[in-house]
Amino acid sequence: MNQLVVENVTKRYANHVALNNVSLAVPSQSIYGLLGPNGAGKTTLIRIINQIIDADEGTILINGEKLLPHHIAAIGYLPEERGLYKKLKVGEQLIYFARLRGLSRSDALIKIKYWIEKFEIKDWWNKKIEDLSKGMAQKVQFISTVLHEPKLIILDEPFSGFDPVNTNLIRDEILELREKGSTIIFSTHRMETVEELCDHIALINKSKKILEGAKKDVKAKYRTNTYIVEHRGNFSLEGEKYEHRGNRSLDDGYQETLIRIKSDRNANQLIHDLVDATEIHGFKEQIPSMNEIFIQLVNGGSDE
């Protein structure tokens, strides 16, 4: 079951197309990374899902239903940096945003109480946002995003400005929210976040989707049949079957060599050939990082 489905969405502005026939499927209870360089159209897509603007063509389905104004109660949105009134006190701010999302005042108070106790920020109730540090303000912002228990949470660069302690805190909350049934969409440039948290990704470049899928499938698709071999002593398997793609010295006379299989041989056969050639200390496949895939796709154009 998909929590969010985007079907053939197109959005045009006067001089350019911001989104060109983009389709996405965000599985329920997944953490979905929405990636892409600046200006690719991520913000436009997020705004369309949040009903801030309307798409020119295409449909959006939330939990199988066509997106309608009442669905805002089911969506939590954390815009990149701030998104809070600087002069307003923490407590009033949280109540105001909760009520805009359709919660009653008394419900909002109960839920805020739960979160401020959890984040140990009870003392902040009467402080203005401008008197808080950036990290503190982001905790408040996070609470305001998830307070109404949305099924779909959209986070735009949620970790910028967080120290490692708060990053961990928020990461654990995100994982817990998923356990409780929420679906989370990340819009981010931080590939380490994607590596660590996301289980699905989509890459948007120049207003088109150029890649989508489960992270492990994407990675599998971009494997290059290259293996990292740790060994002692020089050797060479260069030839029709194999290609050496680099070598470097490690401590204590060990070396690391990258070998790509050119032919239809598999890893086992490579190990077999290596045993005869050198003394093996380590062997593993070189899996491309999301960062490498991202850069390769964005710079090299899509392979579709």
Place this chain on the structure above:
Amino acid sequence: MNKIFLIIQREFLNRVQKKSFLIATILLPLIFPAIIAIMVYVAKEQEKGTKTEVIHFVDESGLFNPNDIKRYELKQFNGNIEDAKIAFSNSDDFGLLHIPKINLSHPTGIALYTKVNPSPSDISDLESKIESQIKEAKMIKFNIDKRILDSLKTDISIRSISLSKSGQEKSSDSKVLFGIGMMGGILIYIFIFIYGAQIMQGVIEEKTSKVVEVIVSSVRPFQLMLGKILGLASVGLLQFLIWIVLITTVSSLALGYLGFDMPQQEMMNQVANQSAYNSEFMDMMQTVNEIPMLYIVSCFLFYFLGGYLLYGALFAAVGSAVDSPAEAQQFIFPITIPMLISYFALFTFILDNPHSTISIWLSIIPFTSPIAMIGRIGFGVPTLQLVASMVCLIGGFIFTTWVAARIYRIGILMHGSKVSYKVLVKWFMMKS
């Protein structure tokens, strides 16, 4: 609809809970009378403290009577004017008056030498005194008895009474009406600027902090804009009502302190028994009593709100288009032009001539009517003109709100782009 009220409530509380609101609301009605009192006090003290200036004079005509002039100490210089000039420039005195031999029927050549430029009032004071002395000299020459002339002098003041069709008489004192029109016009002018700037700043803050993206996912941009404008309007109304209460209380307390605490009718009778000066005062009081206060206050409230709504929407649109208040300047300027025109028109001709064609038109065109109509209202405005003006103002703010909303919905989501009028037109034309 519920959410608009939520926004109105939020905006209202935001402003009202601020200390600056409390200070402005309570202090302003006290500051104005205080400033006037201080100025009067300082002027009086100055009058007391300054010594009388000395003017030397050389009188070759033999007509001049220095005892007639109380404002200066006059010292006669016996000798010719050239010597007098030298003596004067070596002294610390204020001036040297030279009255040459003059032809009574055509007196010319009278001069005042001073070290600093004399004020117009100094000159006209001396002029009128010398004029009357020459006049007296002429009377003697023509053998007219001064007593006869004095008995011819009459002092009258016209009491203007406006007569309505139904035959009711109302005394109207244009000084009082002038004052009402001026105060009302200034109040509306200041109110629109201060609250307009607050709307704009609020919109810019929401835009740059991206709060607006969180909010417009819950409400339509139009609702947010309207909520903001109406929220601030309710703050303005509250402030205005507090001012009325405070001013009434303070002025009645002040009057009581000055001994005017008797019932008005009794006071009028007492005043009437006093001298002629007081009959003018009594006329004024009568005018004040006869002014239809309820009518004027309700008209004021209408134009106060109407003008605010008309301009408030435009200020919101400007705020949505820019990223900082500094960038807003270029768009604020054209908005302020009609305001400035009506403000200057108020002082130059509307109050002096409230029924002239241009005054009537300015009070009907919605962009200038809030100030222009308040200037005219006390002098009596024909119902047809008032209705036309009100309808135009309502139409005007519906129009500006519609235009502003179309710019606003796009503007609040645009960041970092350079905005020109061409861009604004493009946003306006964009379909949603």
